[in-house]
Amino acid sequence: MAKTAFLGLGVMGYPMAGHLQAAGHQVTVFNRTATKAREWADQHGGGHAATPREAASGAEFVMACVGNDDDLRSVCLGEDGAFQGMAKGAVFVDHTTVSAAVTRELAQAAKAAGIGYVDAPISGGQAGAENGQLSVMCGGEQADFDRAAPVIDAYAKICRRLGDVGAGQMTKMCNQIAIAGLVQALSESLAFAQKAGLDVEKVVEVISQGAAGSWQMVNRHKTMDAGEFEHGFAIDWMRKDLGICLDAADEVGASLPVTALVDQFYKEVQGMGGGRWDTSALIARLTRQPG
Missing domain, CATH: 1.10.1040.10 (N-(1-d-carboxylethyl)-l-norvaline Dehydrogenase; domain 2)
Structure with missing residues (x-):
């Protein structure tokens, strides 16, 4: 079981983070609307944090499911970003559907910080997230994918690596x-x-x-x-x-x-x-x- 963080508690992220906690992982969540993070913690028994950096601190895996390119940059970069809280060797898994350009940008920043990066957009809709039956399409280094896949399995029907970073998107x-x-x-x-x-x-x-x-x-x-x-x-x-x-x-x-x-x-x-x-x-x- 892994120490994980989940960033973004929308209609997809909220149940996905719940599946991680239910599978026995230690989960800390972050959401821009803090009341949503507290609500999730009350419901599922995990922790919540005030910033992505705090949520990611000490986590082996950090999952994100936010809105768009700018949202993803905001939770990854900067003083309060997840990359600042992650230790070398940790793996960042992005479930957001974003451009290949921002994926390459953030993967490069993660690599410079010694962090693994897997782009892992999802399909299956809200029902798939709630039922733990998502299709997860991944790009990244084989070793990073191999480590992350058993954690992703908590909410996946199928999880496959399609190639290097960007192949998932x-x-x-x-x-x-x-x-x-x-x-x-x-x-x-x-x-x-x-x-x-x-x-x-x-x-x-x-x-x-x-x-x-x-x-x-x-x-x-x-x-x-x-x-x-x-x-x-x-x-x-x-x-x-x-x-x-x-x-x-x-x-x-x-x-x-x-x-x-x-x-x-x-x-x-x-x-x-x-x-x-x-x-x-x-x-x-x-x-x-x-x-």
Whole structure:
């Protein structure tokens, strides 16, 4: 069992840190809103700290799951940053979806301080975090990954190393690119079924058993048909991720025409007031009037 720190107690980080504590690890948490950290400690029995540096002090592993590039820099760097509290040989594991550029920047800073660095973005949504069933895609030195993987297993369904630092973030981009196209196609299919006067439930029962079937279809068709969009990853965050994907595509010379188009569709849903709706709300632009 390891002494760990967890930085960031959002809808993903809060249950992930809880799984670490439940698995027997010694966990100290940090959150910008201190009351959330105290609430977590009261619920799970771990410790809480006033700064990332204090939380990371003496920890063998420091996990982070925050919002974006700037949030990640703020918990890593500076006098109160986690890197200042971590001892040589400790490993920093970043579960945030961020740009490959900030990953390389922080990995270099960690290396200079004698700290291991694993970029380990996650997929599976809030339900996956709560149930300890996340897919974790990792990049980093093999030795750092080998040490961190048994700790990550507390909340993972699958945890794999894809390559050196940055490979985890690039793999998460593949994940978001695939989801964007899938959800748009599913939205069009369900909206078409509604317009054609078909029973959506019966349609899905049949087509989900064939080549059209997907996790999104099985798990989201009912709420999409009902116009309920409070069940997953918010559009505001998806657009952040798709922006990262499109920037990376320019960097590596990849073409993402469908992703770019779906990003604009998500922008339309934001304009309808749906920024906090989950990603399945793409169907709303086909079935609702703006306003």
